[in-house]
Amino acid sequence: MEKIELINCYKRISSYIHRTPVLTSRMMNEIANADLYFKCENFQKMGAFKMRGAINAILQLSESEREKGVVTHSSGNFAQALSLAAQNLGVKAYIVMPSTAPQVKKDAVKGYGGEILECEPTVAASEKAAKKIEINKGASFIHPSNDIDVILGQGTACMELLEDYPDLDFIFTPVGGGGLIGGTALSAHFFGRNCNVMGGEPFEADDAYRSIKSGKIESNKTTNTIADGLKTQLGDINFPIIQKYVTKIIRVTEGEIIIAMKLIWERMKIIVEPSSAVAFAAILKTKNMYSGKKIGVILSGGNVDLSKLPF
């Protein structure tokens, strides 16, 4: 991986995404005893950073590939991101979703023009259904996190953040499938000044923490977390990047996630989803480590069901 690949990726996608604002808060700085810079990907198109990777992955396809469409399996933000990215580029998107996915998520995908294919709620059934579309329609499969073009796209949020604040000592992201933290780690390596990339991960889905410890990709034993965007697994493309460039992964409890989320809502007056709060929860948990340091925090998204809040 070379620096130029990230630079080219950013040039490629920049007209299709928002350059999201960076918010600061004196009160949050006092609470964390550090200078925090919140990169608001909750304000990104479709409400999450996933738009970046989705656009980049489609833009890397050839004209003839694009004509046949793209396919992914996701019940979360990547389903919406790929749908909207494809719509913006005039490409057909097939989205494999478990039949059990909430209606609100199905409606969002449809709203962005994605065609939903329902399957049994298992990983095997999802993969099989996506494979079928690849074969029958000739559509290009785009993985939500274990795809180098997706990873590079997600890394552009960190590029923007470091362009605004070049001397960050740390950048925290949540860790789910590994696309965001992988891309962030590459960006921090190429564009930061000794900037440490740290991950926040729920104890209830701590595959990344355990994978780094054991040196091989571990599975989630449970995924019983409110941070529904972080239930997914690391993959063989992003794991080596994370191993090489991520400083540390800090695990947090469900209670710590909810406290962090409520603080962001109440003090910053912005809506973030539980997954976003995981990165901030990791800072709060270890805050004696960062006294006076400059810390970037990637607020990954803001798609929540307002009728199901944890407070």
Add this chain to the structure above:
Amino acid sequence: MEKIELINCYKRISSYIHRTPVLTSRMMNEIANADLYFKCENFQKMGAFKMRGAINAILQLSESEREKGVVTHSSGNFAQALSLAAQNLGVKAYIVMPSTAPQVKKDAVKGYGGEILECEPTVAASEKAAKKIEINKGASFIHPSNDIDVILGQGTACMELLEDYPDLDFIFTPVGGGGLIGGTALSAHFFGRNCNVMGGEPFEADDAYRSIKSGKIESNKTTNTIADGLKTQLGDINFPIIQKYVTKIIRVTEGEIIIAMKLIWERMKIIVEPSSAVAFAAILKTKNMYSGKKIGVILSGGNVDLSKLPF
């Protein structure tokens, strides 16, 4: 009132307040069929525009007046605003609050260093208690909305908005005690280019609508609205300004307020209080009037009790 007074007011307070961002949203523009510019006073210090007027009013006091402190009666955002403004300026703040005020609001005032004096939950009791402090402590009474220095301070949000977007056709604000819409109307008059100031007001507390109709200050018959910041009455200082400079007041139902609030939360990923949503609800209600126009919306504040949401 002269233009220079607003300019001087802004110079006086600008180092004590945030210049709040203006957000736009393609989806909200589509919904409203107009170009909307949301002035985010929910990101203002203490979470509402009231900080502007409170700072200005205290800064207009003499040194010897400041030494004796300030007093107001409020159970809402002005109580917090005057407390924080006073704290920032090293001035003592006495806040008369009804004994029935929620503990969370009392705690917020205490957190900003205000001294709370509880009274019976009637207007007469509040005024009497405030008068007592004026007499016994020599404190200067500052009315939450019917005070020209408060009105000018509140008008600076509109000044900033028009500096960013000089050619707005309309600016919408919620209407409560009349401080915000009064100040906004003055700013739009002096700094706008034929900019119409419009008010949104709940049917359940429609004193401003009826006062403009009758030509004299009317009382609220009911104040049974979710927009708790708008239960207050117009006063003799802001009413003539509103009569002279406000184009129209549009009344909205409680259901319309909740729909507007939910749209702002879900689409813009920001937290606004119900009072803020009243201005946007008024736009949605009359949206056939503004096709293709540029509309500023003052999102007045973001202080909500997350455990008591209407959705």
